[in-house]
Amino acid sequence: MHSHLLTLLIFMPILAVPLILLLPRKSHGAIRITAAVFTGIQLALAIYLCAIFTDTGDFQFKEKYNWIETFNIQYYLGIDGISILMVLLTPLICFLAVFASWGINKGVKGYFSLMLLLNTGMMGVFCALDFFLFYVFWEITLLPMYFLIGIWGGPRKEYAAIKFFLYTLVGSVLMLLVMLAFYFKSDPHTFDLTELANQYKNFTSFGIIAFIGLYIAFAVKVPAFPFHTWLPDAHTEAPTAISVILAGILLKMGVYGILRICLPILPEATRSLAIYLVIIGVINIIYGALCTMAQKDMKRLIAYSSISHMGFCLLGIGVAVSGVAVVKDAVIGLNGAVLQMFNHGCISGMLFLLAGVIYDRAHHRDIDGFGGLANRMPLYTAMMTLAIFASMGLPGLSGFVGEFLVFLGAFKVNMPATVIAVFGVVLTAGYFLWMFRRMFLGPLNPKYANLTEINGREMFTLVPLGLIVIFVGIYPMPVINMVNNSLVRLLELVAR
Amino acid sequence: MSNSEIIYTVIFYVFGLLTIGSACIVAFSRNILHSAFALLLTFFGVAGLYVFLQADFLAAAQVVIYVGGILVLILFAVMLTNKITDIHMSNPATKPWLAAPLVLIVFAGLTWLIVKTDWAVVETAKLISEPTVEKIGYAIMGKYLLPFELISVLLLGALLGAAYLARPKKKD
């Protein structure tokens, strides 16, 4: 079983798709339960995987089969510390997303099928060790997302979906080009990521261009300034569960791609361009935070805050890479970045779930349209408080650990950038508290005097994330132990 | 020719004329509804001819199926495919100058053939007359079982096909 654990993990959700398609269109309950059961099994497998995973810095649970022999394309899976957190997070978020989609009544069959397909694609991206396979899974995520936003989205869903699609497609094309360049420059021709990393010298001639191409592909997903404008639209229009997946996992694919592909294969280019990563990360943080403050729509606000928070990941990577030669413990920043990926997945997931909860009840997300909800929905307010304080980086909650490590790592390498970035934390507190004040505190808007409290199902989606947030906040070592060695090794590769 | 033969002959020709005459109305009437109703008479005439051929079951079946089934279908089709309130449904003929000679040639050829052929008719004494229902039943269930089953399947298929074709189309 261990030898095929990853394959099982990846394809578990897609097993449910034919089952769901066979179910009668009207039996919504059965479809949802099927989806929940299969994602639940996947989650259980992922937890088991994490339990037996120990970070050695090397790839584990490897599966390697020839796929298209002519082009030396392999079905090559494996995980290390960089991916393990995402491999855990993806089924978790997807599992919770199934429950968050319980209210979907339009085209239930298609919705869940697409969601499960998306799940498979994302899992594949995090497990693939063959560039071609990676690319295939990468593209698999694109289409379901497009439809999920475009069909089940809000009023401007078409615009948002197309914007998302175009941005991502441009990135994909660039990635494809770089991938082919790697393939033809490698000797023997291969898509194997580990092999490509070994042959990094072959790519130095066009390293900068390749890095920029890959970077754009990944930056669109992150999303890094100035490729970020699709995100607020996509988030705003997407249904709750899709926003959760989008923020929780899809954005991480960009950062993951940089870590998995750019860093080991293009060490030299990465090193020379790391300073720009830092700059863009800082721009993301500050720019995103400032933009967030101007938002009036709750989901848009959270979306922009995601942009701001993903900036920490970029900053962490940038400083770790640029500091790899000079600073002894550059890995701290990288740890922070990876942890921030995981934390942001949980926290933004919570935030979007919470936004969905209020949207389900009030049917709008206009921040100024609410007021005094704390009185009416204390439990909901408590969860929201937890989420926003975690997002603000309150010590003792997970957000702090990631951000703190990023800053700590960054400070030595690039002090001005760090100072500006730390100021982002102040802004974060500003916009979240402002939003909190406007929505939850103050006199109760009489329009929402009969708003119902968050229900059991919604709590069920929130509590696991909340527990993770608290646990990682007060005891982050287990998580760090899972990733640290791999990151150290990654930096060794970068330092070559 | 005995008296009864005369009567039979008269009746026969009445039926023959009925058949041909109504068939002519079918062919030449400019009103398709008239054609359809004339077809009723044609079928009746043919049923009568069957009676003369001592095929009583066939005669009844002819009326049941042709009149009760096919003709009603045709009438329905006519009424469904025309503006039904228009009483004078024109049914114009095209190129009769082309069709008429052809048909006449065919008819001439056939007549010539019928007249010229030396039909190996069985002797009239041997022409037995008895109820045919039972015999047809045995023939269908015995000798012609396979064609019968095939035709059943065909009928079923046609039924389903027709129902499929005629079902109301879903509005997109």
Add this chain to the structure above:
Amino acid sequence: MQELIIWIQKFVIETTGWGFLKTLPIELWYILFMFVFGGVVLGVVMFFAGVASYAERKVAGHIQSRMGPMRVGPHGLLQFMADGIKLVMKEDLIPAKADRFLFKAAPYVLFAGTLALFAAIPYNQLFGKPLAITNLNIGLLYVLAMSGFVVVSILMAGWASSNKWSLLGGMRSAAQIISYEVPVAVSFLAIIMIAGTMNMFDIVSMQEGGIWNWLIFRYPPFTCFVFLVYYVAAMAEVNRTPFDIPEAESELVAGFHTEYSGMRFAFFFMSEYANMLAVSAIATVLFWGGWHSVLPFSILPEPWVVLEGMGWFAGKTLFSVFLMMWLRWTLPRYRVDQLMKLCWKVLLPIAFANVIAIGIWIALT
């Protein structure tokens, strides 16, 4: 048949003493007989139609706690005469846009078709011979064929009226009759299986000797079901409530005969009652033992047993007619889809189930 004609021929020649009549071919006698008998049947049917219309109104009135016709004659007994005179005297209107020929032809065709049904029905037996216009050995098939004939004439009337209500009524009627012909045919099939013949006289003959020999009680309960299916379908075929969709006055004014008036309307009217009578007669023949008594023996002595038979036949038939009237004033009208559903989803499966069950029973015994 032949013997009956010969007997009549002999009787006529003997009583009149006109020997030359013998020279006429038997077929001519036959034709003459048919005309006479047909005339008798026509008269009876017309008379019956009148009486039935009166009876129907009386029954309706009493069921609704009213009196019904009371003015013309004692207890309104002559009402039907008055109606008939009125209808005959009434102006015969033809719509301007109507197809005149078909418009005129339709009631006659319909009436002819209905009347043709009576040709095959054996009313009684005379010296062991059937008293019928013709004793067809494909009698049941003939009955079916003739009821199909009715459809065409109804369509003719509906279309020729050049009135959309008439046309719709006609088309509904046609659809209904064609549909309900199927359960009727299948119930006939069950009878044919039991009797082994399509000859109606033979079928009646089988049922001699008491009520328990009637076909309705032959293979209980299947034959009862067969009867039920037949009876329901037959009611639908004659467009009687609860199956009077084609005439649904609240929707279609009066269906295919909306535009008719005067004598032509009278023909439609009569043909409905004639049809009722025919259907009832067929029910009597097929299920209720025809002219046979309830008891295994006849009450009246030999020559008068014919009268007794007539009485039984008429009684049973009229009871059936009364039953139809009774049902009419009991049940509301079906909707079109319910009607079709009843036919195809209820009657037909039951009829087939009956056929299969009876077939198995016959095979087993």
Add this chain to the structure above:
Amino acid sequence: MAILQSFPLQHFLIIAAMLFCLGIYVILTRKNAVAILMGVELILNATNINLVALSRYVANDISGQVFAVFVIILAAAEAAVALAIIINIYQNFKTVDVDKTDELKG
């Protein structure tokens, strides 16, 4: 039976031939698809007459009638399908004029 002696086979055949020719004429001249179908029915009837007559006079057995029954059944099936097609054509073309339904035209 006696009546068969009264008139020869050829009479039936001639009547059948006339019916047949009228049927062909209908098919060749009529524009209306339903009318064409009527012509087909005429032709089928003519065939049936031939079948029954020849089986009665020449073969003197029942097979001709059996086949006539088959033909009738076929006719019913054909009519049903054809009319369904015609109604479909009507729905698509708003006409049953076969000259106007010439999408196949090259």
Add this chain to the structure above:
Amino acid sequence: MTTYFKNIIVGLWTVLVGMRVTLKYLISKPVTVQYPDERCDLPERFRGMVKGDPDKCITCMYCVNVCPVSCIALDGVKSDLPKKVVNLEGKEIKKLKDVTKFDIDISRCIQCGFCVENCPTGAIYLSHDYENSTCSREDLVYHWAKK
């Protein structure tokens, strides 16, 4: 499937029930009467045609004023020899005027009975008369005043 058979059985059963009901009515006595020949008894307070009695009328105009459809026309002249009229309480009151016009338009009357309630002498009353059809509309205006 069970519901299918149940429906059939229930359908048959309900038909039988209905037939029993109709049969009961068929053999029971009809409730209608042959109207011109027999008539139903009218209830005591039946409101038929409004009639006037000019002898009792004291021309107080109450009825005219109270009539919601204005179907009463009343007029009187001072009488030469005043009469006495017994009112509803049994007292005598003077009748000072002679009624010259006492018209009631039955086609407009709605039989509300207000005039009757207000009449102090019972000069106007609701009869049991209901066969009011006439050949012309003018005939529906009843002139109760003596000419």
Add this chain to the structure above:
Amino acid sequence: MTNYLWLIPLLPALGAIINLMIGRFLGKRTVSLLACGGILGSFVLSAVTFFQLIKLPADARVIHNVVYQWLNIGKLNAEVAFLVDPLSIIMLLVVTGVSFLIHVYSVGYMADDKRYARYFGFLNLFVFAMILLVAADNLLLMFIGWEGVGLCSYLLIGFWFEKKANATAGKKAFIVNRIGDFGFMLGIFLLFWSLDSVSFQGLQAALAAHPLSTGLATAICLLLFVGAAGKSAQIPLYVWLPDAMAGPTPVSALIHAATMVTAGVYMIARMNFLYVLSPTAMLVVAIVGVATAFYAGTIALVQNDIKKVLAYSTISQLGYMFLGVGVGAFAAGIFHLMTHAFFKALLFLGSGSVIHGTGGEQDMRKMGGVRKFMPITFWTFLIATVAIAGIPPFAGFFSKDEILWKTFSSGHRVLWAVGLAGAVLTAFYMSRLVFMTFFGENRAHHVDHHPPDQEPSGHDVCCDDDSTRDKSHHAHIHESPKTMTIPLMVLAVLSIVGGLVGIPHALKGANHIEEFMAPVFANSGIIHVEKHVSTGGHDAAVLPVGEHHGDTTLELLLMVLSVGLVLISIYGAYYCYIKKKDIPGRIAQKFSGLHKLLLNKYYIDEIYQQVLIKSLLALNNILAYKIDLGVIDKIVNGLGTSTIKVAKASGWMDKNVVDGAVNGTGQTVLAFGQVVRQPQSGRLKDYLTWVVAGIIMLVGLIWFFVLK
């Protein structure tokens, strides 16, 4: 022996968790028992620890308890560990003790609040965070507590969040604290990268190993001080504290008087070994402290809201503490911190009692004569006032005078003078407060008709909008219940005797507290001496404490001076507010500009609002709508449309040029086909005609050729 140290923070944490999670379903009794019990447990444990510590030899008075490893990457090694030494044990005792009293007080004060359990949950959480802050072994853990108290402060200030002002005040407090934390975090980073450690002991060791350059030390210290200024409400980050009075009064007493705001002072005292390396930073601390003390005092002079006066008084007193630590008198600063915790808590609780008794009234102009109705409150309040004013032998006198003396003796004469002026101001405004509130006749009714002209808008903070209290707005003024008065009395006692632990040597006292804490600061002193020696010639800006045993005469003189000034000041207040009540009004009219300036707190809030917030929001809008939607999206959309245009152009080319050629060829063929296709009409009948004709011909041919 050290095993139960972790229990001290855990007990309140448990109380908080239980009260927050299931408090709603528990009775009020259970909730209060849980909350108070937890704190009492902590206090008892702290006391036990204190005695353990006492037993140890003076040099080894350190108890260290590692719970688990929190972060460990590379050199970064942060543990969840607790460090108890004389400094932190005093803080612990003060925190747990005062907290316990305030908890008890809250039981009465919050008795009819609908969110009772939540209140105590937050309160317990706060105490937990505060203990974490105080007992932390490293900067990171301290930061957790640091932020934790900020969070609780936010939650508690906005506890009655239905009122928008309260919620806004909480938000303001948190954000201003965040700005401070911004500096604090940067300080931690700088410290970590400089010394490769975050734990205090590790830092001390590293410092001993290789000393920092003065510049770096100054930078670190100033950054840390930004954090301290934020938390302890010093210029320029003090703005949140007056607003924070929006919270329930016990909260103000606990958080904004006794515990949280002192965190900054504590932190600097804790980092004394670092601060002594940077005289500049020390000087900045001292200057900011004394400036704050004076500045806040001036504002407090004219405030009419009883809690606002106390708030500015708190800011002012905190300034004194910073002055103390800034001049190197760490022990004196902590001493003042302790006494201040007693009497300021008492003042706040007393004012809460008054507010409670008068039915939610906070405006002093509407009070008066409360003395008669609330004797216990009055007497305790009076004791606290005397203590804060600095009248011997009450607690405040010793601590404040210690600071002033240390300032004076370290050579900062100007700072001393300003500090003394601040002390005079303190005496004046506190007396004013007492006279206005407790003396004279009740002015509740006739002041009511005056328009609230002088109350600046936007800062009208009235904490009690609880309907039950609102109803009895002008009801009979009554004494508070026992649960409220008993803590008052306990605190009063402490305010009286609290100062006795630090009677200076000049008064023949032992100054136990300074002695007790000496080991903590001794270390810094040594380093400083070394540094001092090494740098040589440097002005004796900071001198090790405890070396000034001489100059007792001067010290006594200064004491007499300050006490005299304070007494004069009190009499002035008495004269103005009891004897000649028209004087304040006349003064206000005469210096109307200054009065208005003071009343509006120098317009600092407005300046912040206008300059910082407005411009920030404008920037946000520009970025979010102009740049994001206007520029980036425009570019993306423009790219899209231009692609379409290019596609259209190429489509046109295709259609007209390329297709033209192709079509030309095609049309030729087509024309030919047109001719050929004529027989193929597509009409069924035509075909049938051809078929019939063909058959006829075929039959004819067959007949002709075959049969013939």
